[in-house]
Amino acid sequence: AQKITQTQPGMFVQEKEAVTLDCTYDTSDQSYGLFWYKQPSSGEMIFLIYQGSYDEQNATEGRYSLNFQKARKSANLVISASQLGDSAMYFCAMREGRNSGYALNFGKGTSLLVTP
């Protein structure tokens, strides 16, 4: 069963605007972590932001913030003041407490295109 669901295959946003990328997850664990990564066309995976299941505050890292709604099991990424360089694939990922070796399970990703 899919543990991470990203329902938006592609998104457009105009430069300087904010955009929200959706992510829902499924787990029965109490302890888990949620991560967002950016993958430019070059293929590298760039870590953006982390939210722990016990964190009461939404995580923020510069222009990135995570809208964490635990009861709804959603962890949406908000990018403020979009830049052309934000155009990339964005992956939501989860690590569950029971995962052996702390591997991450990834969603299918959302392709973001920032237009001038």
Add this chain to the structure above:
Amino acid sequence: GAVVSQHPSWVICKSGTSVKIECRSLDFQATTMFWYRQFPKQSLMLMATSNEGSKATYEQGVEKDKFLINHASLTLSTLTVTSAHPEDSSFYICSASDPTGYNSPLHFGNGTRLTVT
């Protein structure tokens, strides 16, 4: 920050040959490394968990005799694609976390694009 180096960045090989991909943690020790595979426009799929000094743990459906993983030291894991076929053409990417723990991000190498002709 933690740096993971992967080599080569790309490789083209003929069907039936073997290809070795190296993954190194440059500034930290990684007792565990992870190998992922990504087909074009798809997600990252975990292939195996590489454990230093012991056998790798493979995900369901991944042939351990085809994808040989060796983690001989705390800074090096290798993935060897044996008897490669065109369907093995893919993007392979390794990762590790420093420190380990469920709140630590994985740091990724830059990936290896394998093309089997």
